[in-house]
Amino acid sequence: DGGITQSPKYLFRKEGQNVTLSCEQNLNHDAMYWYRQDPGQGLRLIYYSQIVNDFQKGDIAEGYSVSREKKESFPLTVTSAQKNPTAFYLCASMGQGRNYGYTFGSGTRLTVV
Amino acid sequence: AQSVTQLDSQVPVFEEAPVELRCNYSSSVSVYLFWYVQYPNQGLQLLLKYLSGSTLVKGINGFEAEFNKSQTSFHLRKPSVHISDTAEYFCAVKGSNYKLTFGKGTLLTVNP
Numbered sequence: 001d002g003g004i005t006q007s008p009k010y011l012f013r014k015e016g017q018n019v020t021l022s023c024e025q026n027l028n029h030d031a032m033y034w035y036r037q038d039p040g041q042g043l044r045l046i047y048y049s050q051i052v053n054d055f056q057k058g059d060i061a062e063g064y065s066v067s068r069e070k071k072e073s074f075p076l077t078v079t080s081a082q083k084n085p086t087a088f089y090l091c092a093s094m095g096q097g098r099n100y101g102y103t104f105g106s107g108t109r110l111t112v113v
Numbered sequence: 114a115q116s117v118t119q120l121d122s123q124v125p126v127f128e129e130a131p132v133e134l135r136c137n138y139s140s141s142v143s144v145y146l147f148w149y150v151q152y153p154n155q156g157l158q159l160l161l162k163y164l165s166g167s168t169l170v171k172g173i174n175g176f177e178a179e180f181n182k183s184q185t186s187f188h189l190r191k192p193s194v195h196i197s198d199t200a201e202y203f204c205a206v207k208g209s210n211y212k213l214t215f216g217k218g219t220l221l222t223v224n225p
Contacts, residue, residue, distance in 0.1 A: 006156075031211050040122075042217040043203070050211055090156055094211060100164060101147055102205075102213055104156035 002027045006091050006105035012113050013078070013085060021076045021108045023091035031094040032074040033102070036060060036087045043090065049074055078110065086112050115140045115208040119216035127224050128196055134189040134219045136204035145207035146187040148178055151218075152200045160202070163187065174198070199223045 004025045013019045025032065034046040045058030049068040063082025068074055078085045088109050092102040120135040138146065145164050149157040161172025168180040178189045187204060201218045208214040 004156075033212070040217075043215045045212065048210075048212060056210075088154075092157075094213075098164070100145060100207075101159060101162050102149075102157070104149075104158070106156045107154070109154065 004091055004093055004103055004105035006089075006108050008108060009106065011108055011110045013110060014113060016080045018077055018079050019110065021078070021089055021091075021110070023074045023076065023105060024072055025074075025093045025103075026072065027093055027095070027103060028071070029093035029095060029103070030071070032068070033092045033094070034058075034064070034066065034074070034076045035090045035092065037090060037107075038087050046076065046089075085110055115142070115206050115214045117204050117206050117214055117216035119202075119204055119219050121219050122217065123220045123222065125222045125224060126194055129193050131192050132190065132194050132198075132221065134202050134204075134221065136187045136189065136216060138185055138187060138204070138206045140185075140206050142207060142209070144180070144182070146178075146180060147205040147213065148172065148176070148187070148189050149203045149205065150174075150200050151203065157203060160189070194221070194223045196223050196225060 007022045031050045033048040035043040044060050047066040049055035065077045091105040116139045118137045126132050147162045148160040151157045161170045163170050163180045171177045176191050203218050204216045205213040
């Protein structure tokens with residue numbers, strides 16, 4: 001079955017560390033997205049990529065970085081510059097035509113310890 | 114620019130009662146509309162979507178929504194809810210640059 005896999009499900013980060021969240025899809029979708037979710041704030045877009053080797057900043061890109069070297073993969077790095085990284089992170093990809101719309105992964109909960 | 118307003122942040126209902134979750138949108142591009150559901154500590158799952166055609170859209174788990182262009186609304190309804198429908202529901206509209214714009218979500222709590 002096609003879908004999006006995010007790993008790990010839970011991640012703990014010490015102050016000053018960089019951590020990388022994995023997102024892999026086998027849906028053959030061109031576009032992929034990273035969102036951050038905090039209680040009461042809905043979904044906020046961090047970065048998105050519409051094609052391999054290209055990506056754009058979203059609304060809250062500061063303190064984050066991404067890469068898109070393969071169509072299937074869109075990892076997100078939370079750097080030490082991100083002052084409040086504790087949140088639930090969601091990866092999504094966009095279908096086309098009749099399948100237009102996001103497919104989401106199951107999320108990664110990041111906690112700073 | 115596109116935007117979505119979910120008029121209720123929380124909706125409590127009793128089991129087997131009907132429910133309506135309200136969503137209003139604004140869009141300057143072709144209107145594609147979506148409802149997603151999120152259970153605790155999980156990703157979002159597509160409930161239903163409107164791309165074109167019939168304005169009454171049926172989705173999974175007995176939910177349906179009606180696209181009303183004149184009122185710029187896409188309200189989600191279910192005639193009889195179950196405890197298992199307790200979750201957060203997000204309305205979304207097609208935005209610019211191949212993205213979706215989401216509302217802030219409505220927490221549906223079904224009480225016995």
